[in-house]
Amino acid sequence: DVKVTQSSRYLVKRTGEKVFLECVQDMDHENMFWYRQDPGLGLRLIYFSYDVKMKEKGDIPEGYSVSREKKERFSLILESASTNQTSMYLCASSQGTQPQHFGDGTRLSIL
């Protein structure tokens, strides 16, 4: 069974801090994705990656960056956290055209 693990379930940070959200998958998947989920807005794609050191912008990349130094790990970075980045963040992975599998999510609060 695919396992997508996000490092924290809950995280509280302060405005202006640099925040790292980590995601690891154990199935050697090529593709990894970061979404944010807000009530009434569904899942919106922030960034995705097809391979190591490769990244592409999603629909809402502003204020975020990503890093994929190893195939199994995909990190989301908030360079200078702001209160409007308070949200649920979901990581997903997939292989080729197979379905995406999601992690449990990180609920991030920026104070």
Next chain:
Amino acid sequence: GENVEQHPSTLSVQEGDSAVIKCTYSDSASNYFPWYKQELGKRPQLIIDIRSNVGEKKDQRIAVTLNKTAKHFSLHITETQPEDSAVYFCAASSQGNNRLAFGKGNQVVVIP
């Protein structure tokens, strides 16, 4: 880019009745349409998907239908049970499964 709309936003059904959720998409090149179920406090989980070379797919009490001409696809749940209560998300992709555009979700409440 692709735009997916999902209706209705909330649906209440009596246990045992059927529930239908409809999604429309904008990009005629989209060829992959998954449905995810998200229970409260849990991760979204794939429940069924369909590719554009078929018009219908069924898995026990769940079915998905696709109308490429009208650019809409629907999730059908028969004989609903309380454990079907959740938020359901539809999505569409024109790049295999490399990039999905999600609808805003539909809250389904099954009343015992």
